[in-house]
Amino acid sequence: MVRTYLMLGLLVLGTMTYAEYRGLSLMRYDEVKNVPKDIRNNPGAYRGLYQRYYFHK
């Protein structure tokens, strides 16, 4: 029992340390790769995945 809790505690602390150091978050988001650079000139051409998810799902 003590060993189990020791392992569990170390795992929790390790996860917490990693999550805090790397700035993890529970926020829902989408990652999009290779967004064309001309989006800066024509922002309306970009349709984010999250926008579609939010309005149409």
Add this chain to the structure above:
Amino acid sequence: MVGKEAPKVRTLSCPSCGAPLTVRGLLQTESIGCGACGAILDLTDENLQVISTFQTKTRLQPLIPLGTRGKLLGDLLEVIGYMRRKVTVEGVDYEWSEYLLFNPYKGFRWLSEYNGHWTFIHTLTERPEGITAPSFLNRTFRHFQTSTARVTYALGEFFWRVQAGETARVEDYVSPPYLLSREKSEKEIVWSLGQYIDPEVIRSSFALKTAMPPRIGVYSCQPSPHGASASAVYRMLAWFLLAAVVIHAVVGLLSQNKLVYRADFSYRPTSGEKSFVTDVFDLPGRTSNVVVRTHADVSNSWMYLSLALINQDTGQAYDFGREISYYSGTDSDGSWSEGSRDDDAVVPSVPAGRYYLRIEPENAGDNVSYAVRVYRDVPRWSFFVLAVVALLVFPGLLFSRQRYFEIQRWAESDHPIVTFSSGDDDD
């Protein structure tokens, strides 16, 4: 029995029924119970006068037969007597067995068995300190129960003149695995100390072939099976919590918490294309979070922002949406409000680089001013809180099990932790 000396026994015949009786207690026993007829005989009388007779027709067979020898807690002991005693509490009889053990050099000991729980008992020559919460062995004992115990059956030898139905006022105090008992009879007050013994220890000590009766419930001085490990787990919890605080503080100190972009905007629903991009800003340092903090002057209205944090060089985008809404008013209960004009969006694990935001606002058709602030590497509490909760779960379950064990222990005492009222009480 002890050393090289052969055990000294003598054989008698019961004057009441003629059954053979074996005397093992040398000259230190004063009475003997006949298992055949229930008579208690006076061993100090050369004619073996009958002191008393148990009327019960049931002839009980002790689990550990008389004459059985065994080594218990370092002492070689022989079973010479067996009796049944009972107490009656609120109309319910609670009956248990007591075995009298003898060693000519050590004297007498007792083994008590109740519902499969065994206690090894010896009489104290010194009186414990204190009355309501006596102290002994550097322990403070808690009162468990006071009752009147009555002898219902006796077999074999005893060091006093046992009477059928004789009573004693018994006060039990517990500090697991020890049990302190104060027995007050007409003639004397005797203190004794019991120690809880695992049934398997009894079985192996006396080389018993029969199975031990199963343990039922929790006995008054039964040590908690979680006791030692629970203490270690609670100590460990304290260290883990301290470590979590230190880690959180260190990560917080290492965090930049840097404002990397700020701008104020106005939303005009009548304007054409609503989406736009911000200036490019730097996200320095290690891979860490980015907090997009927005404030919108909405009142009884809402605003939705489709946001994309885009790396100018790699084209990688973090796409998310945030709704800001704030409503307020008054009703019969007074003023009320719900929602907030402020919002924090935490984009996780964003590598360093040059980024910009693409923002596309929506709302119900009002003109709204809003502000956007972007912070880099902001310390957050969420994982610290989650870690603390996760660390508490295991000790919490352990504590619950310990608590349940103690509730069961004290259920049959004079001081139950939880009392249950019967259905009749509701009438």
